[in-house]
Amino acid sequence: MSSIISFREATKVFPAPRGRGREVRAVDGVSLDVREGEIFGVIGYSGAGKSTLVRLVNALETVTSGDVVVDGVSLASLGEARLRPVRAGIGMVFQQFNLLSSRTVAGNVAYPLEVAGWTRAQRDARVAELLEFVGIADKAGAYPSTLSGGQKQRVGIARALATNPRILLADEATSALDPETTQDVLALLQRVNRELGITVVVITHEMDVVRSICHRVAVMEHGRVVEVGEAYQVFSAPAHDVTRRFVATALRDRPSPAVLERLRTRHTGRIVTVGVDEVAGSSALITRVLREHGVDGTVVYGGITEVAERPYGSLTLELVGDAGAVEEAVVALRAVTLVDDHGRADR
Numbered sequence: 001m002s003s004i005i006s007f008r009e010a011t012k013v014f015p016a017p018r019g020r021g022r023e024v025r026a027v028d029g030v031s032l033d034v035r036e037g038e039i040f041g042v043i044g045y046s047g048a049g050k051s052t053l054v055r056l057v058n059a060l061e062t063v064t065s066g067d068v069v070v071d072g073v074s075l076a077s078l079g080e081a082r083l084r085p086v087r088a089g090i091g092m093v094f095q096q097f098n099l100l101s102s103r104t105v106a107g108n109v110a111y112p113l114e115v116a117g118w119t120r121a122q123r124d125a126r127v128a129e130l131l132e133f134v135g136i137a138d139k140a141g142a143y144p145s146t147l148s149g150g151q152k153q154r155v156g157i158a159r160a161l162a163t164n165p166r167i168l169l170a171d172e173a174t175s176a177l178d179p180e181t182t183q184d185v186l187a188l189l190q191r192v193n194r195e196l197g198i199t200v201v202v203i204t205h206e207m208d209v210v211r212s213i214c215h216r217v218a219v220m221e222h223g224r225v226v227e228v229g230e231a232y233q234v235f236s237a238p239a240h241d242v243t244r245r246f247v248a249t250a251l252r253d254r255p256s257p258a259v260l261e262r263l264r265t266r267h268t269g270r271i272v273t274v275g276v277d278e279v280a281g282s283s284a285l286i287t288r289v290l291r292e293h294g295v296d297g298t299v300v301y302g303g304i305t306e307v308a309e310r311p312y313g314s315l316t317l318e319l320v321g322d323a324g325a326v327e328e329a330v331v332a333l334r335a336v337t338l339v340d341d342h343g344r345a346d347r
């Protein structure tokens with residue numbers, strides 16, 4: 001797959017406010033490739049530089065040094081006039097929707113088409129098609145103030161798609177929405193990617209967003225990319241401390257020390273946590289190993305979820321049986337998956 005956005009040692013420094021204090025290196029020497037046709041996530045805590053990074057892509061900001069190459073075009077070398085067509089090829093959606101309150105839903109979606117000089121008839125047809133695609137055709141004549149957050153973001157997405165961009169940037173697009181609406185909007189972004197073939201860059205501080213739809217992810221801290229890779233890989237083996245903290249917030253399958261203590265008072269057998277993923281430990285494989293050793297395994301904690309549409313999680317089991325058999329079963333489990341052995345309650 002070829003790269004559609006290429007950051008090359010991209011750096012953005014903001015001067016110190018009113019010349020006092022220190023300058024801010026919002027983006028600090030980032031080199032990164034977003035591949036054509038993927039959903040790419042950028043995750044980081046507030047202030048990490050995520051918004052500045054995406055604003056470099058549609059030239060809302062320009063690099064202090066380095067370059068950003070979009071669709072083969074080096075933005076650092078372009079003047080304002082030649083940046084305009086680059087911007088037109090990129091759609092953007094925002095956390096606060098940024099809809100025009102004085103315009104109807106249809107009027108909001110038509111706005112970029114008016115700017116681009118489409119005729120009335122062309123606009124009407126395109127707006128109808130877009131509202132159908134995002135599922136709010138019945139709201140065409142409504143004003144934004146009468147819409148729910150999820151509906152507003154659908155309008156935002158329709159507007160961003162109006163001029164057929166090849167890239168859609170979503171900056172915290174679901175951060176103002178409740179969890180259920182978030183999933184609906186993420187599903188819509190996934191359709192934008194799959195059905196329209198648009199490359200989607202998702203900025204977020206929520207690992208659940210990455211878990212749900214991103215193919216690959218970059219983790220940012222202090223303006224730098226500290227980790228990048230396949231979402232599944234990053235979840236399975238987070239290399240950086242920040243990444244580990246994010247992963248822990250998205251996967252609540254592992255018992256905390258306090259939970260383990262309670263498990264030990266409720267269960268007298270050997271407590272082990274086994275990793276479940278599509279490669280090593282499928283739950284069927286784990287069950288078979290236990291059966292072969294004549295050991296009973298009862299699930300006492302955990303959960304299996306999906307990361308990038310692949311099974312992922314862990315199960316905490318109480319193993320009960322002959323002490324030797326349990327020992328051998330644990331050894332056999334280690335051969336097929338990651339095992340965290342919490343031992344046996346002292347009785």
Ligand SMILES: Nc1ncnc2c1ncn2[C@@H]1O[C@H](COP(=O)(O)OP(=O)(O)O)[C@@H](O)[C@H]1O
Nearest residue numbers: 014024026044045046047048049050051052053
């Ligand atoms: N226009 C600006 N002028 C000065 N400082 C800015 C500007 N935009 C962002 N910053 C600073 O750059 C850093 C990164 O900000 P931002 O890219 O918004 O991070 P994030 O989106 O990850 O929260 C922050 O310290 C922020 O205060």
Ligand SMILES: [Mg+2]
Nearest residue numbers: 050051052172
């Ligand atoms: Mg931001």
